[in-house]
Amino acid sequence: MARDSQAALIALNRFGFGARGGASGDFINAASDPRGFVLAELARPNGALLEVPGLLSTPELGKQVFDYQFEIQQARNAAKAAQQGASETPPQDAKPQPRRNLSLSTAAKEIAGRDPAMQPQAADGANAAMSSSATMQPSVNPPKPPAQPLNIIQKTFRAEALARLQRGVVADCGFVERLVVFWSNHFCISANKGALARMWAGSFEREAIRPHVLGRFGDMLKAVEQHPAMLFFLDNQQSLGPESRAGINRNRGLNENLAREIMELHTLGVGGGYTQDDVTALARVITGWTFAGRRGQLGTPGSFVFNANAHQPGPQQVLGKTYAQAGVAQGEAVLSDIARHPSTAKFIATKFARHFVADDPPPALVAKLQDTFTRTDGDLRALATALVQSNEAWQAPLTKMRSPYEFLLASGRLLARNPEDPGRYLNGLNLLGQPLWSPAGPNGFPDTAAAWAAPEGIKLRLDISAQLASQLADRFDPRDLLELVAADAAAPETRRTIERAESRQQALALLLMSPEFQRR
């Protein structure tokens, strides 16, 4: 059997989540046919979908949030009524109060809580409550009961996180899951935006990202921009056409947040040839793209709807082309054209190569990917295949750092710890600066080696590795683990360092921190 250890390291670490432990034989399989090992996952039908019993659709989840918030509101009203001391009056919540129709903005305010910017407080609470056990604590220790029962939002976030983590830990190579993470970060939302975003973070990825990871970019773009989570994250549900019926009645108008990020971050990229006028025009075009609220006047609560009342009437000019379509078709036509724009092909090709290969990716590789993207009309399976088939992706030195997510998942795979509780992973991600589905801005988490190789980040990785090793090392011989991770591709210094360690614990911590395990 041909054996190429260096290529196996690249196959597993650059393209996947690292070798699994136990008797997986991942390294040997990867060494015998590195490209085939990576590409095998692309051939599985529906391999990117995540269908796990108990995970609900976005409208179902939306309804739960609406109901939960409504209950809280009712309880508050009741408390207020009781406080007013009218003991002879029946409590206010004895029957649901008929309420006047809510405006979109009022609904949005309710959904987001009083103040979206202050929501992280609640979000922190949610994250903290996830940590029923300490960071990366072994699952043999029963998790301590959380101080307070989790609410529906926290429960849902944990369940979605767990499903994603489990998929990553058991995947053969993990290339498809790496693609999911890449696209999910490209089209990121942040769970910290508010209750709905936290509730929908997982369903957004399952519904808008995964079905298209091996499909077409244009389809993913449309699914993303019409997903309630994205509309909520970038405020589009509040944006009204100034001359729309709702805009005139309420004397409110445009919010160009989503339109700008579509052009700047999702498709054309900065310098991609659009102007402020294009941003504003696109903002007008997508007015009315919203989701139905609790009362469901526009459709099933929590589902995407086009609200004609909020849509700016008339043709709009975007990137020099006039779009005269009526209704939702206008925006869909613009997105369809932007998805095919040469700037988009270049922007995506560069970002894709940067993520997998190098901070400054080889220009020949970028050109090849750009050409594939253009030629196949944005076929993302073809894009991924072209990356793996290229020579550049196998020749570039391993200069990238694993992101915290990749590092924690790779550790879990090697140590054969399929999580039953997401808490330790979520805690580790918080500590290392990559809280799950919660980047600081709509540009997502950084994707350069320097961003993840900062002094403090490395020190924290060492502390986490040492802690993990202190709990688990007795079950393993670190020298065997080094064979599973890198075999002949391990540097002599790394091998020596591990062999000479004073304890199994120390050896395992050093292995997890070795360049072979940290670089990709």
Added chain:
Amino acid sequence: MDCSESLTMQATSRRALLLGGASFAAWAYLPKFARAADGRDPRFVTIILRGALDGLATVAPIGDPDYAGLHGAIALRSDGPNAAVMLDPFFGLHPAMPEFARMYRAKQAAVVHAVATSYRDRSHFDGQDVLESGFPGPGRVQSGWLNRALEALPKGERVTSALAVGPTTPLVLRGAAPTVGWAPTALPQAADDTAMRLLDLYQHRDPTLASALTQGLQLEKQAQGDEMKPKPGGGGVAAMRLVARGAAKLMAADDGPRIGALAFDGWDTHANEGGPVGRLAQLLGGLDGALAEFQSGLGARWRDTVIVVATEFGRTARINGTEGTDHGTGTIALLAGGAVNGGRMITDWPGLKVANLYQARDLAPTTDLRAVIKGVLHDQFGLGERVLAETVFPDSAPAKPMKGLVV
């Protein structure tokens, strides 16, 4: 894990909170000044507000006849409940900033209005690159202006304590001059021996990681004993205060850092920005608290301190359709500190008539932010005009250092 659950949870929520809103990093060396004569020991802090601060909502041109119409429901007023604090007959300060108002009255704070970097588009990320890199255009993200200023300073002793929050150094302080950082954590530490062995491996195999680990280890040691007690909850506002308190404590020490940077996120107020109360008001309250923490924490050193607060660009003069503001151009910069020649509004006010707005939409910038920062760096550290125009802010010669910002 040995530590109690509550400790872990606190640490986790605190870290999440800090990452969500605030970070601090500092130069690893003391500047060496031949200033024994007057005993001056200058401090400099820059606070980067990421997301684009609405300058017209923070220091409102209430005397401008067009202001109230443009800022609509969220405009500040000079009378009534939650009235702005009038800094002069024309400009009113947001009521959420009483500490800054007090500093202003004590002539230890100043406002520069209608200011902008050289960047004229409206991408946050490019705008932040320009603000922090100090280059005239985006795309230069290898080093920041503050780091290049450090390289031009005579280097003294290495600092023995430093603090940084967030696993990455902000661009403004990134570059060749060594910086330090630290973050509190309740994780048990890896044993020293393990760390030394790893360092040895990195030195043979991966010099970049060796350097990162070396710094990470030093910082952790220095931070120990520092009582940065985790505090659950509080959100980004509390984080601003907390990180400023820690930074001030370290910078007050004789062997502590003299020059540092903080970055506060969350200023992108597209919707429901709020007027005298609301979302922006809460954030401004956090910033105000952070400035107060610096004053109290620096103690006697406040006298020699200049803090510059800057943001990547401003926001639209007219509120948008969702009672917020979209990405704009001109905004404010704030100066605070005992060394600031304060009590002044520094502005060449362009007016808010549509014809005077930049692209009929934004407050037109009339002051180059680089001139402000160059003026401070010149007065505070004696950096020469040429270094400032060529190295610190490349190609910025026309933006001459503003004079008289420091007493």
